[in-house]
Amino acid sequence: MERTHRKEEGGVALPRLQQRKTNSHKGDYGRVLAVGGSPGMSGSISLTGVASLRCGAGLTTIASPKSVQPLVAQVEPSCMTLALPEDRHGLLPMHSRDAITKAAKNSDVVAIGPGLGRSHGLDLLIQDLYCDLSTPMVVDADALNALGSRENPLAGPGGPRVLTPHPGEFRRLAHDRELPKGRWTDVAADMAKRNGxxxxxxxxxxxxxxxxxxxxxxxxxxxxATAGAGDVLTGVIAALLGQGIPAFEAAQLGVYLHGLAGDLAAKAIGSDGLIASDLLDYLESAFQQHRRRR
Ligand SMILES: NC(=O)C1=CN([C@@H]2O[C@H](COP(=O)(O)OP(=O)(O)OC[C@H]3O[C@@H](n4cnc5c(N)ncnc54)[C@H](O)[C@@H]3O)[C@@H](O)[C@H]2O)[C@@H](O)CC1
Ligand SMILES: Nc1ncnc2c1ncn2[C@@H]1O[C@H](COP(=O)(O)OP(=O)(O)O)[C@@H](O)[C@H]1O
Incomplete structure (x- = not known):
């Protein structure tokens, strides 16, 4: 296995960021569809959507259950929103599949999971979309938990997939609650290789x-280490995928820029009271700093 590090540490270089062309338009920078949110968790998918725009996506649509959509629409006027069918708990049911599939076919990338919540219907819906959609997808949070309920969680991806588990989600995906930290990388590499x-x-x-x-x-x-920081990362990686960067490189560059935005934010305002929405304000500076280093 090849191990890559930041160029500054003498390893393999991070991918380059292209400059925006003078005569380009929003259609050149990717259409992101962010699917998530549920009652009490509308903020998470909003963070994902805004992060994607802050990372250069040309157009972002946030799709959420219909009772949540008006809340999402108030967060950032630059994001479009889409109201999806919901069940009696305000969660996405299996029959929201057609609306999501239609929107995904008009998108370059789908980011799915933040704030979705948990239900049997959601488990089936996410498994279906993971296997059937050919659109590149970033899978996070409750969408990972939905995949974790399958016998072979990551089998049969319908297109390029970047999955972003934290340790709790990773243990669910690995079907091993006791998996020791020292084995995480090897188990993850094996899961990634087997499932592409x-x-x-x-x-x-x-x-x-x-x-x-x-x-x-x-x-x-x-x-x-604050609520929603991972939801921001989902939007960062989605934006890079949507701009045509291949999956591994988009994930690699995404985690680097997301962490760099966190470092710039901590330097400017301190780390004790840092909140996820602060990261959004430093993504642009992170991009600029990365460009200057090339
Ligand atoms: N503003 C919002 O609406 C927010 C909504 N959120 C949503 O809340 C739902 C539940 O997600 P949670 O992640 O809170 O719940 P989970 O139950 O998936 O994960 C929480 C647990 O995971 C483990 N864990 C997480 N990071 C770890 C680390 N670095 N080392 C060791 N263990 C670790 C811990 O056991 C922790 O108690 C998701 O849908 C998520 O998107 C969160 O993203 C927070 C913000
Ligand atoms: N101590 C830390 N050092 C560096 N990065 C961290 C640290 N704690 C959290 N992070 C980053 O913040 C994000 C947290 O994501 P996650 O656990 O999914 O939170 P949430 O579900 O609340 O969005 C991850 O990208 C993680 O790498």
């Missing part, structure tokens, strides 16, 4: 693997 996906193991030193390559990220700080 990219896994992002989030934490203090986030690891990205496709089974052939392993990237260990060195940006980020404990100020990011």
């Amino acid at each position: 996906v990219v896994l992002v193991l989030k934490g203090h030193r986030t690891t990205v693997t496709d089974g052939e390559r392993v990237y260990s990220n060195e940006t980020g700080n404990p100020g990011m």
Whole structure:
């Protein structure tokens, strides 16, 4: 397995970021569909959607259960919203599949999971979308938990997939509550290779693997141990995928820039009271700093 690190540490270089072309338009920078949210958790998918725009996505639509959509629509006027069918608990039912599939076919990337909640119907819906949609997908949070309920959680991806579990979600995906930390990278690499996906193991030193390559990220700080920081990462990686960066490189660059935004935010405002929405304000500076280093 090839191990890659930041160029500054003497390892393999991070991917380059293209400059925006003078005569380009929003259609050149990717259409992101962010699917998530439920009663009490409308903020998570809003963070994902806004992060994708802050990372250069040309157009972002946030799709959420219909009772949640008006709340999401108030967060950021630059995001479009889509109201989806919901069950009596306000969660997405299996019959929201057609509306999501239709929207996904008009998108370059789907980010799915933040704030979805849990139900049997959601388990079936997510499993179906994971296997059937050919659109590249970033799978996070409750969408990972939905896959974890399958016998072979990551089998049969319908297209490029980047999965972003934190340790609790990773143990659910691995079907091993006791999996020791020392084995996480090897187990993740094996799962990634067998299923042809990219896994992002989030934490203090986030690891990205496709089974052939392993990237260990060195940006980020404990100020990011705060609700919603991972929802932001989902939007960052989705934006990069939507701009045509291949899955492993989009995940690698995404975790690097997300951590760098966290480091810039902590430097400017401190880390004790850092909140996830602060990260959004430093993504642009992170992009600029990365460009200057090339
Ligand atoms: N503003 C919002 O609406 C927010 C909604 N959220 C949503 O809340 C739902 C539940 O997600 P949660 O992640 O809170 O719940 P989970 O039950 O998936 O995970 C929480 C548990 O995971 C483990 N864990 C997480 N990070 C760890 C680490 N670095 N090391 C060791 N163990 C670790 C811990 O056991 C922790 O108690 C998701 O849908 C999520 O998207 C959260 O993202 C927080 C913000
Ligand atoms: N101590 C830390 N050092 C570096 N990065 C961290 C630290 N704690 C959390 N992070 C980052 O913050 C994010 C937290 O994501 P996650 O656990 O999914 O939170 P949430 O579900 O609330 O969004 C991850 O990208 C993780 O790498």
